[in-house]
Amino acid sequence: MKSDSSLSTIVKALEEVGAFVEEVRDSEVYFRVTRENVKAAARALYSLGAYLKTCAGVDERELSGLFAVYYIFGLDDHGVDAVLRVLVPQDDPWTVSVVPDVPAADWCELEVRDLLGIDFRGRLTKRLVLPEDWPEGVYPLRKEFKYDEKPPRVLREELSEEVGIPVGPYHPALHEPEYFELYVEGERVVDVAYRGFHVHRGIEKLAESQRFTYKQVPFLAERICGICGFVHSSCYVMAVEKAAGIVVPERAEFIRSIVLEVERLHSHLLWLGVAAHLLGYDAGFMHAWRIREQVMVLAEYLTGSRKTYGINLIGGVRKDINTEKIDKVLKTITDLRKEFTELVKAMLAVPQIKSRASGTGVLTKAEARALSVVGPVARASGLYRDVRKDYPYLAYKRVSFKVPLYTEGDNLARLLVRVDEVFESIEIIKQLIDMLPGGSVVVEEYDIPSGRRAVAAIEAPRGEDVHFIITGVGRPYRWRVRAPTYQNIPALRAMLRGTPLADAPLTIASIDPCFSCTDRVTVLDVRSGRKSFIRLKQGV
Amino acid sequence: MLYSVAAAVLSLALAPVYDGLERKIRAAIHTRIGPPILQTWYDILKLFTKEIVVPVGGAWYTLVTALELLALIASSAILYHISSYGLGHATLLESVAFIVLTSVVATLAIVRAVSQNNVFSVVGGFREFSLMLSAEPFLAVSFLLLASGAGSLASKSIATAVLAVSSYVISGRVPYDIAEAEPELASGVNIELAGPLLGLATISSVLKKLVSATLTALALISFVGLSGLSSLTAVVIATPVVWLVHTVVSTILGRSRVDLAIRFLYVLLFFLSSTLVLSFGLGL
Amino acid sequence: MSVAKILEIALRTGRVTRRYPYEPPLLTPEFRGAVKIDPSKCWGCGACVKVCPPNALTLKPAGKEATLEYFVGRCIFCGMCAEVCPAKAIEVTKEFELSATSLEDLKSRVIHRLARCSICGAPIWTEAELRTVVKSSPIAEEYYLVCPKCRKERFAKAAMLRLGAGSE
């Protein structure tokens, strides 16, 4: 993938703006850049076609006496990641923001500001990370902060003034505490404010605490999200293996890929059921989940648990697959294919589903590109983006499959992308089972040197999941997770504007939001400050 | 008269059972077992054992809920009274009283919804209003037409179709349950209710379904031309059958959106009504 | 009408409901439920405590005893403890009907008596662990009943003596 010429183009472009190469590892190039030059460097990368994967603040004072901010850019055309490392002195912690050129950095810069106390110049900053009652000047990701410190709490009455139609924080459509405030005119949404990050559990900090070791973190990573947890644990172990140069047995890679696809099947079926429920078609919900139940049973049979599978280890997997399991997999996916085909036909024949899903929650291709959306949301807006193709990992380089692409960008297109992906996943599992190599499933002997860095990405059911790791002694020094929903939520604002109120829940659900993924470390308020008043007119 | 009262009382007592049956059948279409047939009764009885929480609005509010229930009982009583001699022979007074009562029920429900200090409830109330505006006039016209006994078989059939559709709409089922649409409105008009008041509202919603099913059953039985006790019995028996059809229809459809619902209803009902007028004009 | 297709599917499928608790649950042979510690096998070595990600297993010394506590209410059912247990004392069961009205009912404890250092009297390892060690490689009591600190001191003293550092 990585050709020397494309590498030298990138290096040359960045050296022109004062950055220099720090390290080249596998498909990652690390650049050092001063805080004054970071904006120009980011601009240079953007003009080469890069997109921002995420940024991360690291307290490197123990290593170099400085703070560091990493900007991770993906150049998917070249299959290369370019990482900018900006060093920030601890007694004068500020850097220049890249947001004016790279809007996608908005959230992660604010996260760095609030969790590490680094100020960003040249952009609007506001205190919004962490709960409102969190004291000033306490930064959880600084090393001197203990992971189990609990600053005094003030129980405040919240959301007393309700200006819009509150959807949440407890709302039957979401099943997760999130808060959207919809500003409506009649029954049409004119704007939306998002108040999220209720599920901040301090996972990144916990992983670098004394309580955890490299081997235990996969179980923590799995609990970032109860739907796509295996993606997170796989991505974590992949990042560690990459950093430490551990070669995983091929059979383990295949098993991981099979389980990842099983997880995608259950996730998409779950989503389809929820979408049907939101459209008032409970029969669709029940039948989708009835079909899904067999996938859950299969997952338990393969891994030992219906969810949070717990089979990932650094160096491989804990459970092997035998012939009985292979038979069960093949039988389940054959039945699934048949039943799913029928169900989709029946569902799409329901007039309300077609009429309410099509033309609502539209995200154009241009908007999708500008907002760097990922996964089915991107593919439904005509953006060809799939980590399994762009950065092939595990066993995906060995199988052939199609990436479903729709151009309408509406709720129906996102539904159809997921439907197509179910069929593709079934095909992928079949191929993987056919080619399953022999051998062991885990390497026991390995060594993880400290101070290594790596970026790993996996195509989760919801889109690209990125993990960035800096190794430490016995445990990660810094572990940064960027879940797909993190990237997709900002697109909701574009999608919801002009959508009928009745379709707002479906539109919110159509990005298949997973707030627990997004919220691991942050609390965020994008309330625009603009208070449009509601006019509740009669429905017509 | 006595028979009509007996039929009305029987149907009122059976309505929650029909509702339980509806849930059972819906469950069967979902490939699951579902609740016991008496489940709706259990729910109502439980709600009445709960403490009374009077929402903002207080006594006025309780009054509206009780009045709504009374109006529903009265309208079903009228229907069973009419049943004893067939829809074609209803007096003008009876027909008008029925129409007025149905509008009163709808109006009270809307009043109840919008008088609450809750956005969801208010939105739900407005939706109910728009829905009522689109269904109620057609219900009235077709009912009065059938009650007058005039017109040919063709025009009667069309009027029955209009009545069947508009009475389905007032039953508050999918796709027209948009007033209490759970996903976006968190049970909408009922959100602020609790305990016995919610119990009353639950009975009201069951009775709405009863009135809707009885209405269609009555119109259909009228074609057969029965009268007296046999007509009454036929209506009482046909009611759960219509209820069953309503159940299946509501299970295989999704929820509509207020604008789509109204557009669809207007198109359908206007089409049917113009055919009706045409058939009258041509004297078919 | 394909809208009605769902009826056909439902008719063909029938009812799939498991009448749990009157019918057995939908368990597979691989299911990992709560773990069970066999007190007759446990040494109290604490390997499981070290590996347990949520700290559902704890080993706390108190006076003459050390208590290995398993709090199933925090367990994540990963089964890593059973994998690392050197005594094979931990078994992963299929138990999932764990509900309880109080948190105390969710705790199970194995109490180990602590052996004391014959020199300084400080608690060292559990008696069960010492027994196992002695069984596998017999050593004299004067060695195994001495805590590492005292052993180090004793060794230092002996070495000094050998070096002729004297008799102060």
Next chain:
Amino acid sequence: MSSVNIAKALRAIKKSVWVYHLNSGSCNACDIEVLDALTPYFDVERFGIKLVGSPRHADVILFTGPVTRESLPKVVKTIKAMPRPRLILVLGSCGVGGGIWWDTYSTLGGFKKLEEILRENGVEVDRVVYVPGCPVRPEAIIYGMLLLLGLVEQKSKRVEVVASEG
């Protein structure tokens, strides 16, 4: 109304249990299993259990998550809105014992701690049943619910054994 006749209340709801699902910052897995319990294979509607959209309608709250700092005020508000008796089924290892993040800076560490805060704010909880599981299986949710209603016996018992003398 400080004392509530729990036995009477439980009898009243034995055949009709309306539940409200309250997520205090869980990972979603338990929440998905709650939904799963409604679907054909488990079908809790056969016990008269129904998911409702407002805490005012609820007989029982299904509580998941370790209670994050951010969700705390809203959780308190929601439980307050529930009429007495307040019956709560705490689902999953997070709610029961705080889960894998029981001691981090941004979680409270489970329902026990929340109960203290609720009491400080004058919100009484009448009965709690803890259901461990990570995530809880749908069957475990059913079992917990039946235990709350007093229809099954509790299996878990506090065990304390002295290790064998060898």
